[in-house]
Amino acid sequence: MADEEKKEVTTAEEAPAAAPASPASPAAPAARPYGRGPGGPGGRRPGGPGGRPGGRGEGGPRKFFRRKKVCKFCVEKIDAINYKDVRLLQQFVAERGKIVPRRLTGVCTPHQRRLTAAIKQARNIALLPFAARY
Amino acid sequence: MPQQQRTYEVMFIVRPDLPEEETDRVISTVESSATTAGSTVKNVERMGKRRLAYKVRKFHDGVYVLLTIEAPGNAVAELERRLRVTEPVIKYITVRVDEEQKRLAKVKKIRDSKVRQRPQTAETATGTEPEPVPA
Numbered sequence: 232m233a234d235e236e237k238k239e240v241t242t243a244e245e246a247p248a249a250a251p252a253s254p255a256s257p258a259a260p261a262a263r264p265y266g267r268g269p270g271g272p273g274g275r276r277p278g279g280p281g282g283r284p285g286g287r288g289e290g291g292p293r294k295f296f297r298r299k300k301v302c303k304f305c306v307e308k309i310d311a312i313n314y315k316d317v318r319l320l321q322q323f324v325a326e327r328g329k330i331v332p333r334r335l336t337g338v339c340t341p342h343q344r345r346l347t348a349a350i351k352q353a354r355n356i357a358l359l360p361f362a363a364r365y
Numbered sequence: 366m367p368q369q370q371r372t373y374e375v376m377f378i379v380r381p382d383l384p385e386e387e388t389d390r391v392i393s394t395v396e397s398s399a400t401t402a403g404s405t406v407k408n409v410e411r412m413g414k415r416r417l418a419y420k421v422r423k424f425h426d427g428v429y430v431l432l433t434i435e436a437p438g439n440a441v442a443e444l445e446r447r448l449r450v451t452e453p454v455i456k457y458i459t460v461r462v463d464e465e466q467k468r469l470a471k472v473k474k475i476r477d478s479k480v481r482q483r484p485q486t487a488e489t490a491t492g493t494e495p496e497p498v499p500a
Contacts, residue, residue, distance in 0.1 A: 310469050310473070311469055355458050356378070357378065
């Protein structure tokens with residue numbers, strides 16, 4: 232069981248994280264609470280992106296199973312992140328209008344960068360709120 | 366040396382309480398001021414009336430108009446100045462799109478060449494999982 236878990240972790244952390252040390256080193260389990268922490272006590276954000284494929288929300292109480300989050304834009308091959316595409320951008324802002332961090336959505340860094348720029352443009356032209364009232 | 370022509374998208378919002386023909390007049394005025402500023406209008410798209418995400422000049426709705434132009438930088442500055450003084454236009458944004466289009470074309474080219482190499486894998490990849498729609 233423990234072996235399986237470790238395997239899960241190393242695959243989840245991806246190659247760069249595992250590269251400096253050997254995969255079986257204690258570094259991997261130690262890094263886990265930090266990297267995966269928000270999933271536990273914090274729980275899933277209510278206003279998080281609904282359209283995240285394979286989100287971890289279902290696996291809440293189960294301890295050792297966490298699916299690897301994948302970047303929606305890479306998986307679905309969405310090249311253009313346009314400020315006019317409100318439906319798309321809305322999946323990546325929380326209820327109050329905040330941009331959801333990629334640690335929660337699994338979006339890769341280059342895409343998060345474009346996404347952030349697009350959201351900010353959309354805010355400027357009143358397509359998205361700066362701060363939604365509640 | 367002539368200035369470089371670049372492609373821009375100018376999106377602006379016209380106040381919603383104007384009658385239809387008045388809105389059309391505003392749009393054509395903006396168009397003509399774009400051409401006099403030294404740009405060529407590629408496309409004008411009325412995106413219709415939609416709700417604003419926040420209040421702008423005490424309005425909750427606005428008529429969105431998207432203008433695609435090809436212009437040198439100083440023409441854009443001039444157009445923005447005119448938009449600012451045009452009373453019925455409550456908000457505008459200018460976005461340069463040519464770099465992005467170039468990038469997309471490049472990505473597409475790479476992708477197409479990959480598809481040609483392995484047509485079968487590409488087909489299975491596109492066929493999986495429809496886009497999950499948020500509630």
